[in-house]
Amino acid sequence: MTKRRSMLQWKGILIFIVLIFASLLCIEARETPLAIEKRADIIKINTLRSFGDLERPEVVFFHDLHTENLKKSNKDCKTCHLNEKSSLDRLSFKFKRLKDTGKKEVMNIYHNECIGCHKTTAASGQKTGPVEVCGECHKNKNLVISSRTPMGFDKSLHYRHSQAQQNKCEQCHHEYDQKNKTLVYAKNKEGSCRYCHLQDKESLDIQKPISMELASHLSCIDCHRKTLKKKMDAGPVSCQGCHDLKQQQQIVKVDNVPRIKRGQPDNVLIRTGDKKGSVIGMMRVPFPHKAHEKYNDTCRVCHHGELKSCANCHTINGSKEGKYVKLETAMHQTGKQSSCQGCHGLKKQKNDCAGCHALMGKKRNHESSDCIRCHMVPLPEMTGVLSKSKEAKMARMMPEIWQKTFGISQKIKVPEKVIINNLADRYEPVEFPHKKIFNALVKRVNGSKLAQYFHYNNNTLCLGCHHNTPVAGKPPKCSSCHGKPFDEQNLLKPGILGSYHRQCLGCHQAMGIQKPKDCTGCHKNRK
Amino acid sequence: MYAFITGPLLWLAFTIFVVGCIVRIILYIKGLDWQADRVAYTAHLFYGIKGAVRSIVFWLSPFGTRGWRKNPGFTVVFFVFHIGLLFTPIFLQAHNIILKQRWGVSLWTISESSADVLTIVVMIAAVFLVLRRLSLPEVRILTTTYDFIILAIAVAPFITGFIAHYIASDYKFWLIIHIICGEIMLIAIPFTKLSHFVLFFMSRAQLGMDYGIKRGGMKGKGFAW
Numbered sequence: 001m002t003k004r005r006s007m008l009q010w011k012g013i014l015i016f017i018v019l020i021f022a023s024l025l026c027i028e029a030r031e032t033p034l035a036i037e038k039r040a041d042i043i044k045i046n047t048l049r050s051f052g053d054l055e056r057p058e059v060v061f062f063h064d065l066h067t068e069n070l071k072k073s074n075k076d077c078k079t080c081h082l083n084e085k086s087s088l089d090r091l092s093f094k095f096k097r098l099k100d101t102g103k104k105e106v107m108n109i110y111h112n113e114c115i116g117c118h119k120t121t122a123a124s125g126q127k128t129g130p131v132e133v134c135g136e137c138h139k140n141k142n143l144v145i146s147s148r149t150p151m152g153f154d155k156s157l158h159y160r161h162s163q164a165q166q167n168k169c170e171q172c173h174h175e176y177d178q179k180n181k182t183l184v185y186a187k188n189k190e191g192s193c194r195y196c197h198l199q200d201k202e203s204l205d206i207q208k209p210i211s212m213e214l215a216s217h218l219s220c221i222d223c224h225r226k227t228l229k230k231k232m233d234a235g236p237v238s239c240q241g242c243h244d245l246k247q248q249q250q251i252v253k254v255d256n257v258p259r260i261k262r263g264q265p266d267n268v269l270i271r272t273g274d275k276k277g278s279v280i281g282m283m284r285v286p287f288p289h290k291a292h293e294k295y296n297d298t299c300r301v302c303h304h305g306e307l308k309s310c311a312n313c314h315t316i317n318g319s320k321e322g323k324y325v326k327l328e329t330a331m332h333q334t335g336k337q338s339s340c341q342g343c344h345g346l347k348k349q350k351n352d353c354a355g356c357h358a359l360m361g362k363k364r365n366h367e368s369s370d371c372i373r374c375h376m377v378p379l380p381e382m383t384g385v386l387s388k389s390k391e392a393k394m395a396r397m398m399p400e401i402w403q404k405t406f407g408i409s410q411k412i413k414v415p416e417k418v419i420i421n422n423l424a425d426r427y428e429p430v431e432f433p434h435k436k437i438f439n440a441l442v443k444r445v446n447g448s449k450l451a452q453y454f455h456y457n458n459n460t461l462c463l464g465c466h467h468n469t470p471v472a473g474k475p476p477k478c479s480s481c482h483g484k485p486f487d488e489q490n491l492l493k494p495g496i497l498g499s500y501h502r503q504c505l506g507c508h509q510a511m512g513i514q515k516p517k518d519c520t521g522c523h524k525n526r527k
Numbered sequence: 528m529y530a531f532i533t534g535p536l537l538w539l540a541f542t543i544f545v546v547g548c549i550v551r552i553i554l555y556i557k558g559l560d561w562q563a564d565r566v567a568y569t570a571h572l573f574y575g576i577k578g579a580v581r582s583i584v585f586w587l588s589p590f591g592t593r594g595w596r597k598n599p600g601f602t603v604v605f606f607v608f609h610i611g612l613l614f615t616p617i618f619l620q621a622h623n624i625i626l627k628q629r630w631g632v633s634l635w636t637i638s639e640s641s642a643d644v645l646t647i648v649v650m651i652a653a654v655f656l657v658l659r660r661l662s663l664p665e666v667r668i669l670t671t672t673y674d675f676i677i678l679a680i681a682v683a684p685f686i687t688g689f690i691a692h693y694i695a696s697d698y699k700f701w702l703i704i705h706i707i708c709g710e711i712m713l714i715a716i717p718f719t720k721l722s723h724f725v726l727f728f729m730s731r732a733q734l735g736m737d738y739g740i741k742r743g744g745m746k747g748k749g750f751a752w
Binding site for chain 2: 013014017055056111112115131132133134135136139140141
């Protein structure tokens with residue numbers, strides 16, 4: 001009897017334990033609301049990855065949160081960062097160490113130093129980070145995501161820095177002297193930092209230049225920090241100062257930045273041959289270098305590898321230096337900002353242009369008439385100049401030649417209004433404001449030098465709507481191609497109803513025009 | 528909450544565990560009676576200790592005894608279970624880092640992945656031990672719900688620790704459950720069958736002494752029967 005009772009008791013306890021576990025699992029399974037925070041100062045501490053796979057999740061560290069709190073207790077960067085050399089007042093990028101000597105050592109540094117500081121801060125009654133619970137730093141799920149915006153050194157920022165440094169380029173620009181193993185300044189060989197300091201993360205190969213990330217943080221922050229110490233104005237030393245979008249937008253922009261002088265030409269003839277002697281039978285392309293400097297924020301938009309002529313690496317047949325991208329591809333590659341046609345193509349995606357160009361598709365224009373806009377046939381006054389290969393003279397003549405192609409007259413006869421009455425049985429006929437639309441497009445073309453140059457013919461603009469039509473003369477009516485029902489033999493050619501709606505609404509959508517809001521915006525109700 | 532369960536409660540748990548184990552050892556030794564057991568423990572202490580050590584060593588070696596060799600499957604599960612149960616918490620990196628932070632000392636540690644393997648193995652072995660108790664008639668007859676509860680107490684820190692590390696959306700909650708389960712296990716050791724943590728050594732020593740002195744251990748050594 002006693003045994004049976006004790007059995008019952010134990011079963012009761014077992015059921016109780018099972019119930020507790022079941023309810024715990026229910027609590028676990030409940031959905032927790034996700035409140036995701038965005039920060040620009042996230043550093044993922046995963047240094048141990050260089051010693052093999054991580055055993056715990058990487059630690060998401062908020063750098064600015066720490067610097068702000070240290071500031072409050074009158075502490076500075078040196079609380080966490082050591083001097084690279086005792087003789088040099090430049091701080092190492094690493095936390096509390098100069099080198100990653102070993103897995104255990106690095107791990108101990110983080111554990112001892114982070115936890116140690118958190119403990120002391122907690123002891124002084126201040127709010128602080130985790131001290132013991134592993135998963136509070138090594139989180140499996142993070143509800144914080146990075147809003148870090150990449151930082152770049154545009155012309156304005158370059159100008160402000162060169163002014164502040166009194167045009168002493170050597171303050172930042174350098175080359176590595178292999179022989180003496182030191183950094184030296186090479187005049188007229190300055191270029192973007194990124195030419196040598198690549199995006200790769202820090203490699204163990206000491207022969208390689210340090211990564212762009214490391215180089216910029218070491219040099220920029222170091223200089224800013226030292227300048228601030230002298231109680232002078234300086235750039236940001238916090239993560240957000242450079243990498244937060246809002247703070248980036250607050251960086252002062254100089255409107256008319258004087259030209260950076262690096263021995264570059266005003267105008268050049270882009271070669272259609274390479275230094276190896278290969279030539280393709282295309283006319284050379286006159287290129288207004290000076291004008292393009294204004295259109296772009298940095299030199300590296302086009303000169304992505306070094307500040308030399310494109311054909312230096314991109315040869316006719318491709319070379320190792322040019323990663324086997326041929327000269328032709330380098331100039332015509334779509335979607336790439338560093339290629340001529342690519343960059344021009346990207347400009348066509350802007351609202352002002354996309355109305356017509358988005359509907360034209362992404363295919364490259366192979367019309368020979370388009371090629372010669374760049375691969376110009378020399379004008380009569382230039383012949384002879386070319387044959388004498390006096391390129392400099394020709395380049396000097398270019399501005400006048402181009403002047404002739406700009407400022408085209410769009411004074412062609414276009415009807416004021418066009419009545420479209422295909423849906424007259426349901427709505428009032430549509431009064432299509434043909435002239436108004438044409439003028440709106442003319443205005444947009446005249447607002448862009450690039451557009452002016454390529455919409456050279458009086459009728460080019462008409463092609464936006466009147467596609468597959470000869471450029472000259474009065475275009476045929478839309479209904480002459482687009483039938484009432486669509487052509488089942490040619491499914492790519494919509495019927496008249498589809499073609500109007502695709503063309504009108506497609507253009508409005510691409511240009512970001514909110515109107516019409518509904519059918520009656522165009523089709524008035526019948527009276 | 529965390530401060531309490533890893534502070535006063537942890538100390539209490541450890542004290543109960545250590546003192547309780549010592550008391551169990553003392554009570555076991557006190558309970559021995561050379562006349563009732565018919566073993567001359569003190570008279571032939573050297574042979575007794577030799578026999579005790581021999582017995583413990585053989586029972587601690589996998590397949591070291593006839594009992595182990597007779598049930599190879601069970602032996603494997605049993606050893607894997609006990610090795611995991613002891614090694615994982617003691618040599619876990621996370622536990623040792625806390626130890627280092629608190630007292631400045633730490634033991635040799637195993638990698639996180641080996642700890643994961645051991646944890647999973649302990650959980651699987653526990654399932655086999657349950658199945659064994661349910662399926663084999665000779666063990667089933669001895670089994671009550673109490674045995675399953677004891678098993679659950681032993682495995683609970685592993686399950687909760689694993690959940691906290693890999694699955695939990697509320698890490699701290701599961702961590703606290705994990706610590707409480709660990710403390711329950713420590714406290715349960717002196718009071719339940721889990722006391723075999725120390726009593727295994729005592730009973731093996733007793734039997735070992737019995738064999739070392741009387742049952743053949745002193746054969747030909749002038750032992751007076």
